[in-house]
Amino acid sequence: KELKERKVIKAIISYAVVTFVIMQLVEILFPIFELPAWASKFVILLLLISFPIVLFISWTFDFSRDGIRKEKSNTSNMAVVVIIGLVVSFIIYRIVFNNNNAHIQLDNKYLAILPFNNFSKNPGDEYLSDGMTEDITMQLAKIKDLNVISRTSVMQYKEEKKNIKKIANELGVNFILEGSVRRVNENIRVVTQLIDASLDKHIWSESYDTDINGVLNVHKTISEVIAEKLLGNLTKEEKQSLQSFSTKSHNAHNHYIIAKNLVDRGLSADKYDFLEQAISELINAIKLDDNFVEAYSLLVEAHLLSYWISYDRTPRRLEKAKEILDKVRNKGQGNPFYHRSQGLYHYWGFRNYALALQEFDKALEINPNYADVLETKAYIFRRLGKYSEAIELFQRAKALNPNSYGIYNQIVYTQLRTGQHDGVKEEIENGITKSVDNVSLRLAKIWVELEQSGNINVAINSINELYQITGSEIILPVMFDFYLTNGNMKLAEETAKKIPDAITLNRQYYMYKPITKNMALGIVFHKQSRYSERDSYLIAEIGIIKQKLLKNPGDHELHRRLGIAYAYLGKNTEAIFELRLAVSMLDIGVDALYGPFYLYSLAEANNLIGN
Known part of the structure; x- marks a missing residue:
C-alpha cells in the first residue's frame, strides 16, 4: 500500500517503458553508427545502476504539479526498497551478461556468413570485404560441430536486399553473421554482428580497428569469438585450427x-x-x-x-x-x-x-563442412555406378551449399540414371527457384516427362516453348534430336542451322550425342540421302576434330565425335576404329556415367553399316 501511495510502482512501470525504448534504439542505431560493443554494454550498466536510484528517489520525494516535496520516510522500509532494487539489478545483470557469454544450446547449428559490405569510398577496396567473408567462412568450416554454409551460396546476397529471416529461411540456417569493412587510407574498421535468425535478435556485436597489415588477424579473432558463442569452450585443437592461416601477406x-x-x-x-x-x-x-x-x-x-x-x-x-x-x-x-x-x-x-x-x-x-569435396566425392561414386551413395553425398553438399543450382542439376541427373522418378519433379522445382535462368533443370523436367509418358510430340512442344522463352542455344541440339526421333527432317534441318559451331562443355545437355552444327547438318542430310551436302559438312567436322586432337591428344570425347562423323560419312573402318578407341579410353567399368554413351555411339555406328 505504501509503495502505491508513494507512486513507487508507477515509477517502476515508467522506468521499464523508458528502458525498453532505449534498448530498442541501442539495438537499431549502434550497429548503424558502428559503435563498439562496449558502448551498448555501458548503456545497460547505466540503466541497471539507475534502477535502485530511481526507487530511492520515488520513495523519498513526491513529484506533483506543486513541485517536489520530500516525504516522511521510515528508514528501514526505504532501505528494504533500495535493497530490492539492487538485488533486481544484480539478477538482471547476471542474466544479461552471463547469457552474452554462454553458448547457444541447439543440437544442429547452421551458420551463414553473409558477404561483408564495403563501406570504403574506393570501390576497389571490395577485395577486403570479400576476403573477410571468405576467410571467416573458411576458418569456421573447420569446426566439426558447426555447419557452415558455403561461400558460393551466400555470395548471391551481395547485391540483394532481403531481410534476415528470409535469407535464413532460404539458406536453412539458425544463425547469421554480417558485417562491414571500411578503409580510410591505411586504417581499417571491421564491424560485425551475430544474429539469431529465428528470433531476429542480435546475440553479439563488435568493432575492430586495425591497419592494412593487421587485417588478416581480425578474421581469426572473429572466428574464435563466433565459435565460442555458438559452441562454448573450444578444444585446444579447435583453437589452434582457427588461429592457423597460410599467409601473413x-x-x-x-x-x-x-x-x-x-x-x-x-x-x-x-x-x-x-x-x-x-x-x-x-x-x-x-x-x-x-x-x-x-x-x-x-x-x-x-x-x-x-x-x-x-x-x-x-x-x-x-x-x-x-x-x-x-x-x-x-x-x-x-x-x-x-x-x-x-x-x-x-x-x-x-x-x-x-x-x-x-x-x-x-x-x-x-x-x-567442405561442400566442394562432398560434391566431388559424389561425382566419383556416380562414375562407379553407386548412384544411391552419390545422391546421399549430393544431398549433404546441398545442405551446406543450398543456393547452388548446379547441385540440384546433379541430383536430378543422377536420379534419372537410376530410373527412379520419385521426388525428381520436386527437386527440379526447388532448384529452379535458386536460378530462374537454369536451362538444364528445365531440360531435365522435359526429359522426365518424356520418359514417363513416351510422348515425343508433347516433349517437342515443351522444348519449343522453353526455347522461345530463353533463347538458349544449348537447347538446340536436344530439339534437333527430338525432331530426328519424330522424323520431321524439315524442322530438324532448320534447327541444325541454328546450332553453334562449338560444343558446350556440359554433355548432360545432350544426354548421349555430342552435336555441333556441322555434325547435325551432316546427320540430317544423310537421313535425307543428300550425300554431297552431307559430305561437305562431315568432312569439315572431321578436319576440326583432327586439329583439336593435335592440341589435345588422347581426348576420348574427340575420338568419339570423330568416330560418329566417320560413321555417317560411310567410312566404316575408320568409324569403328575411332569408337572402339574411345570406348577403351572410357570403359563402362571406369565410368558408369558416360561409358554407356560411348557404347551407344559404337552401337549406332555398327547399325549404320548394317552390322
Missing part, C-alpha cells in the same frame, strides 16, 4: 581472392581465359609468400581443370600440377585445400578413384 591474400573469383567465373561461363588469368594471379601470390599453401593448391586446381574440361589435355598440364604438389607436400599435410588438390590430381588426371577418395576423406576430416 596481405597482398598475397588479395591475389588469391581475385584468382578464386576468376576460377568460379570461368566455370560458370565456360571461359578458358579466366583460368589463365587466375593462374597469373596465383603465381603473383606465391611470389609474395612462398609458404602460401592455399594459393599453391588453387594453382594445381586451375591446371587440372584446364586438363579435365579439355581446354588443354597435354601431358604438360599434369606435369605442372605434379611439380607444384611435390613442392608443397610437406607444408600441405593437414591442410584441407592441399588434400583436395591432391585428390583432384588422382581423379581428373588419371581417374584413380581409390587414391582420390583417400585424399578427399583427409580433407573432410580436417574440414567437415
Whole structure:
C-alpha cells in the first residue's frame, strides 16, 4: 500500500517503458553508427545502476504539479526498497551478461556468413570485404560441430536486399553473421554482428580497428569469438585450427581472392581465359609468400581443370600440377585445400578413384563442412555406378551449399540414371527457384516427362516453348534430336542451322550425342540421302576434330565425335576404329556415367553399316 501511495510502482512501470525504448534504439542505431560493443554494454550498466536510484528517489520525494516535496520516510522500509532494487539489478545483470557469454544450446547449428559490405569510398577496396567473408567462412568450416554454409551460396546476397529471416529461411540456417569493412587510407574498421535468425535478435556485436597489415588477424579473432558463442569452450585443437592461416601477406591474400573469383567465373561461363588469368594471379601470390599453401593448391586446381574440361589435355598440364604438389607436400599435410588438390590430381588426371577418395576423406576430416569435396566425392561414386551413395553425398553438399543450382542439376541427373522418378519433379522445382535462368533443370523436367509418358510430340512442344522463352542455344541440339526421333527432317534441318559451331562443355545437355552444327547438318542430310551436302559438312567436322586432337591428344570425347562423323560419312573402318578407341579410353567399368554413351555411339555406328 505504501509503495502505491508513494507512486513507487508507477515509477517502476515508467522506468521499464523508458528502458525498453532505449534498448530498442541501442539495438537499431549502434550497429548503424558502428559503435563498439562496449558502448551498448555501458548503456545497460547505466540503466541497471539507475534502477535502485530511481526507487530511492520515488520513495523519498513526491513529484506533483506543486513541485517536489520530500516525504516522511521510515528508514528501514526505504532501505528494504533500495535493497530490492539492487538485488533486481544484480539478477538482471547476471542474466544479461552471463547469457552474452554462454553458448547457444541447439543440437544442429547452421551458420551463414553473409558477404561483408564495403563501406570504403574506393570501390576497389571490395577485395577486403570479400576476403573477410571468405576467410571467416573458411576458418569456421573447420569446426566439426558447426555447419557452415558455403561461400558460393551466400555470395548471391551481395547485391540483394532481403531481410534476415528470409535469407535464413532460404539458406536453412539458425544463425547469421554480417558485417562491414571500411578503409580510410591505411586504417581499417571491421564491424560485425551475430544474429539469431529465428528470433531476429542480435546475440553479439563488435568493432575492430586495425591497419592494412593487421587485417588478416581480425578474421581469426572473429572466428574464435563466433565459435565460442555458438559452441562454448573450444578444444585446444579447435583453437589452434582457427588461429592457423597460410599467409601473413596481405597482398598475397588479395591475389588469391581475385584468382578464386576468376576460377568460379570461368566455370560458370565456360571461359578458358579466366583460368589463365587466375593462374597469373596465383603465381603473383606465391611470389609474395612462398609458404602460401592455399594459393599453391588453387594453382594445381586451375591446371587440372584446364586438363579435365579439355581446354588443354597435354601431358604438360599434369606435369605442372605434379611439380607444384611435390613442392608443397610437406607444408600441405593437414591442410584441407592441399588434400583436395591432391585428390583432384588422382581423379581428373588419371581417374584413380581409390587414391582420390583417400585424399578427399583427409580433407573432410580436417574440414567437415567442405561442400566442394562432398560434391566431388559424389561425382566419383556416380562414375562407379553407386548412384544411391552419390545422391546421399549430393544431398549433404546441398545442405551446406543450398543456393547452388548446379547441385540440384546433379541430383536430378543422377536420379534419372537410376530410373527412379520419385521426388525428381520436386527437386527440379526447388532448384529452379535458386536460378530462374537454369536451362538444364528445365531440360531435365522435359526429359522426365518424356520418359514417363513416351510422348515425343508433347516433349517437342515443351522444348519449343522453353526455347522461345530463353533463347538458349544449348537447347538446340536436344530439339534437333527430338525432331530426328519424330522424323520431321524439315524442322530438324532448320534447327541444325541454328546450332553453334562449338560444343558446350556440359554433355548432360545432350544426354548421349555430342552435336555441333556441322555434325547435325551432316546427320540430317544423310537421313535425307543428300550425300554431297552431307559430305561437305562431315568432312569439315572431321578436319576440326583432327586439329583439336593435335592440341589435345588422347581426348576420348574427340575420338568419339570423330568416330560418329566417320560413321555417317560411310567410312566404316575408320568409324569403328575411332569408337572402339574411345570406348577403351572410357570403359563402362571406369565410368558408369558416360561409358554407356560411348557404347551407344559404337552401337549406332555398327547399325549404320548394317552390322
